[in-house]
Amino acid sequence: MPLLTNPPPLLPFQPGAFSSALRSKRGTTIIGISLATAVVLCFVTGLYSHVQQKPVDWLTIPPIPASAYRVSQGVHMIAGIAAIPLLLLKLWSVYPRLWAWPPIKSVLHGLERLSIFILVGAMILQLATGMLNNTQFYPWEFPFVATHYAIAFVIVGAILVHLGVHGSDIAKALRRRHNVVLPPAVGSLDTDADTEPDATAEPGAVSGSAAATSLTASTENPRDADGSLTRRGLLVTGGLAVGAVTVTTVGQTVAPLQDVAALAPRIPSIGPQNVPVNRTAKAAKVTPLTVGNSYRLTLVGAQSQEFTLAELREMPQTEVVLPISCVEGWSANAAWVGIQMQELVRLAGGGPTSNVRVMSLEDGGLFGRSQLPSQFANHPLTILALQLNGEPLDLDHGYPARIMAPNRPGVLQTKWVNRLEVT
């Protein structure tokens, strides 16, 4: 293949086109392990959220700890947001390999590059659409949830392949120690002295400007000849970047930090009755008219009956403090007052093993109904809530009545409840 023996005369293909000193296998490995850790956290918490919303027979989800879903989904978002700087750093650290020549050396090498393309494409897609989903903006045609779920497996699989392909490089990079100590260079953030040569390293050049700087670079210490960041300095910077994206967003789930959550799509204390809303009454096509005097709660079971709102308010009330925890990562604790589900189940002629099917004035759809398996229906923290923070529910929070149960995603805390079927 004579055409492939020489790289094309474009800058990125030229030897020495990329900065050498900052890229190292050890740095790439450290960043890669951090990124893989974030991905695993996202994957595990994502699966947990998935089985919450699409229950499987072989797994019974316990109602306690009450904050389990809140913590899990909070971690999902923290790890996902941290993955943004980690992915960018990781891609930067191996960027010269994108322009390696020849582009494909063998069938196996071609397959490996294909798997890298899939991994990179899937990661970028997952983070970009995930972040947009948090703002409820969907400028694409494919369904978000199904795609997010499937792509997660593609990513984890591609990472396993990647670990298999580069296993020995990773092991070597982790064993590597700083044996050589050089005097600190002017302007460096520290005295990191990892001087081993790397496959990605191309000494004697600086990013994007090979011709302009190769002369000076070749006559000085190649490590940080021009006062640029050291490798350690770059890792510190990566840590600062992770810290910056975390601090400016984590307040959406960690309420004490909401004042510094400058870039969070949600603030736990902003919303009707100081609690955020995901699906408004308007979006659900519930109007004050539909929940007016004609409202009845229908209890279906061995002893079916109907209640007006006044009758529900006459029943024994229980206060619970439970978080609303959205799949989009925000959560807010609040005090809810209402009737224990145990009591309603008993009135319908059911018992501790009864399941409850919850139906809403909102017709059908993902939000219009939910199931309370017996371990939730029978738990003392599960209520049909009538009040939030000491007032009747706002219409957007599900007036006149909504479900509040421990350890549940917000989408299952059905609002505008008008029918409970005890089975």
Next chain:
Amino acid sequence: MILRVFLIAIGTVVMAFGGWTLYETIPQSTFANLGIWIVAGVLIHDILLAGLVAAGGWAIGRLIPARFRAYVQSGFIVAGVLVIMAIPVLIAGGRQPDNPSLLPLDYPRNLAIVLGLIAIGTVLTAVVRERMSRSSVKGDKDPAQ
């Protein structure tokens, strides 16, 4: 070696499961749109963003004195990552008039404040650490040493 082959085999199976799940659960009419998003994401990173980073690195190399260069690079990396992370809240395409609790903040203003703080932090760190390293060079004659 056996472990590595095992990882590659398992990884391929998991990837195939993901691909199959995708194929089975999303409408076929959306495959092309999904493909565009994946390819566009890679191209935006590999060409546009990488080009901006290279240009930025070149400009910093030209404009910033060597002794401050590392701090300025560090500041721009942190700032750039924050801007990328903030793109969805800056677009705020999901804002709905009936739900003021979604995207409740003035994000362009907040981002400007955060970037300003990063700039101040970068300058302070650079100046203070530069002074410290200079005084420690002079400190060879310091009686306290």
